[in-house]
Amino acid sequence: MGVLEPVVKESMGKIKNNRSSDSVMEIIMYVIAVIFLVILIYPLYFIVIASFSDPSAVAGGQVWLFPKGFTLDGYKELLRHENIWIGYRNTVLYTVVGTAIGLVVNISAAYALSRKDLVGRKYVSLFFIFTMFFNGGLIPTFLTIRDFHMYDTFLVMVLPFSVGVFNIIVARTFFQTSIPGDLWEAAQIDGCGNLRYFVQVVLPLSKAIIAVLGLWIAVGYWNSYFNALIYLKDPNLYPLQLILRNILITNQMQSGMGTGEAAQIALRLANMMRYSVIIVATVPIMCLYPFVQKYFNQGVMIGAVKE
Amino acid sequence: MKSGQYNPGRTFGQVKQNWGLYALLFPAVVLTLLFAYIPMYGVLIAFKDYSPALGIGESPWAGFKYFEKFFNSYQFSSTIKNTMIISLYSMITFPIPIILALMVNQMRPNRFRRFFQTVSYMPHFISTVVMVGLMMILLSPSTGMVGNLYSLFGKEAPDLMGSTSLFSSVYVWSDVWQHVGWDSIIFIAALSSVDPSLYEAATVDGASRWHKVRFIDIPMLMPTAITLLILRVGGLLGVGFEKVYLMQNDLNGTSSEILSTYVYKIGLLSSQYSFSSAINLFNTIINFILLIMVNQISKKYSENSLW
Numbered sequence: 001m002g003v004l005e006p007v008v009k010e011s012m013g014k015i016k017n018n019r020s021s022d023s024v025m026e027i028i029m030y031v032i033a034v035i036f037l038v039i040l041i042y043p044l045y046f047i048v049i050a051s052f053s054d055p056s057a058v059a060g061g062q063v064w065l066f067p068k069g070f071t072l073d074g075y076k077e078l079l080r081h082e083n084i085w086i087g088y089r090n091t092v093l094y095t096v097v098g099t100a101i102g103l104v105v106n107i108s109a110a111y112a113l114s115r116k117d118l119v120g121r122k123y124v125s126l127f128f129i130f131t132m133f134f135n136g137g138l139i140p141t142f143l144t145i146r147d148f149h150m151y152d153t154f155l156v157m158v159l160p161f162s163v164g165v166f167n168i169i170v171a172r173t174f175f176q177t178s179i180p181g182d183l184w185e186a187a188q189i190d191g192c193g194n195l196r197y198f199v200q201v202v203l204p205l206s207k208a209i210i211a212v213l214g215l216w217i218a219v220g221y222w223n224s225y226f227n228a229l230i231y232l233k234d235p236n237l238y239p240l241q242l243i244l245r246n247i248l249i250t251n252q253m254q255s256g257m258g259t260g261e262a263a264q265i266a267l268r269l270a271n272m273m274r275y276s277v278i279i280v281a282t283v284p285i286m287c288l289y290p291f292v293q294k295y296f297n298q299g300v301m302i303g304a305v306k307e
Numbered sequence: 308m309k310s311g312q313y314n315p316g317r318t319f320g321q322v323k324q325n326w327g328l329y330a331l332l333f334p335a336v337v338l339t340l341l342f343a344y345i346p347m348y349g350v351l352i353a354f355k356d357y358s359p360a361l362g363i364g365e366s367p368w369a370g371f372k373y374f375e376k377f378f379n380s381y382q383f384s385s386t387i388k389n390t391m392i393i394s395l396y397s398m399i400t401f402p403i404p405i406i407l408a409l410m411v412n413q414m415r416p417n418r419f420r421r422f423f424q425t426v427s428y429m430p431h432f433i434s435t436v437v438m439v440g441l442m443m444i445l446l447s448p449s450t451g452m453v454g455n456l457y458s459l460f461g462k463e464a465p466d467l468m469g470s471t472s473l474f475s476s477v478y479v480w481s482d483v484w485q486h487v488g489w490d491s492i493i494f495i496a497a498l499s500s501v502d503p504s505l506y507e508a509a510t511v512d513g514a515s516r517w518h519k520v521r522f523i524d525i526p527m528l529m530p531t532a533i534t535l536l537i538l539r540v541g542g543l544l545g546v547g548f549e550k551v552y553l554m555q556n557d558l559n560g561t562s563s564e565i566l567s568t569y570v571y572k573i574g575l576l577s578s579q580y581s582f583s584s585a586i587n588l589f590n591t592i593i594n595f596i597l598l599i600m601v602n603q604i605s606k607k608y609s610e611n612s613l614w
Binding site: 036135 | 318321322325326327329330331334338341342344346347348349352363407414419423425427428429430432433434435436437439441443449454455458459484492515516517548570571574580583584587588590591594598
């Protein structure tokens, strides 16, 4: 015992030493984390308070922590703006239909590819993966879609880009790792076919991956403007993002409103709307996230597993 | 019978027995054929004088005319340079989500940690249109948050959105702001699968927290990090159209024209289909070569590879 004592003492000292350096590290870490949080939250918070503030106070730099000159004019102006509601309706439609198609197409393909007894599995995988690295590019794709008479239709917004290879890979990994193969063997003995097995057994066990992919796809549709920019001509089909682009970025609101006092008011209202429009366009899709959050760790974990 | 040996009768039997799986694959395969493989045939127009009246097949061959036209144009070096600058600049920020994940992993699982994670994901749900609109509002030197901040100190703010020299910085750092939390998810997931006994063993050996991060966490993240890095390099010339296009204005034009925006303008805005496809094809091929190269290098030195 006596011989060991110095050694034990020494290592005790070392551990103690590490403890104090650990707590220094911890303090530094939390300080960085708080700074980081402020940088992330403040711009978002600013938009919220600015949307309730008098625009001239915002422009004059008087709005920092609380709304100044509280007003709902920005939101009222928004309600009067018909284009926004058309865009809203279209976006909701594209998001719902697009997500439904995307889920059906990707999940079912992913399940088939997850089955080891699928003959030609390797080649079918390659068939999909190849499109991740090589594609026709903008113009050939555009010409193809035009030849299919899909230009400027509802369909072009929900169908052509519904196959997501990355989604398929993630879902396939999920099926491979969390649906036991014995289950299929048992079902087979009971005379259950592949399709019924998929619908009645596999899908109920796959809520996590359905939720996660659904969120990814829905966010994608809600936020996209590129396809609309290229494939749509009719303003009645425009999604919200394209209309937002006109208000927020190209300032089409402000041009063509004439001059004088009326134009000044119009400009004021347009500036006012900029904040409320951001909130109205972003909050609904953010609201989806908490519903999916509980599935998230499980779903993303699977995505992190390297294949 | 050993697997791998070819037996037509058995293969056919398996296909017939699993016809349901092929039915599940069918929609994804058809959509991929129609909207990914048929446009690939359209790539031919890069080598033709495409005329809409004649169609892809009948249009006369042009050889490498359009590639030469691009290589000789004054836009060639500037678009490539701009694309590379933005791409390489983004690449430098690659470790930031990893650092964030290491930090989150060090936090005790409590309310603060959950709040921190939820907030860090939030900006990801903002659409590109709203994001650029937000940047225009907040970064405005006259009325924006940044402008007001500068005027607090009696200084004049730089015009961040209208600057050629700052364009890439604004692009890259706004992207970091928006996606750092989201990008860290995959690393957090990878860290949560570390065997706890490794930490216990390290504690017994007297390792400090920093040692654990350095010798356990970081090595555990390497495979995921390298896989993601390979994919990034493969997209070196594939800087996205969406955000850059929205950020472009008359003032930053010389540093904001990248390959994808140029392809769009040449192709869809000025209808030079063949020329645009040639530029696009050039871009795709370079990316493809880069991907293969990086994958080979990684395979040789780290045993991590995509295939």
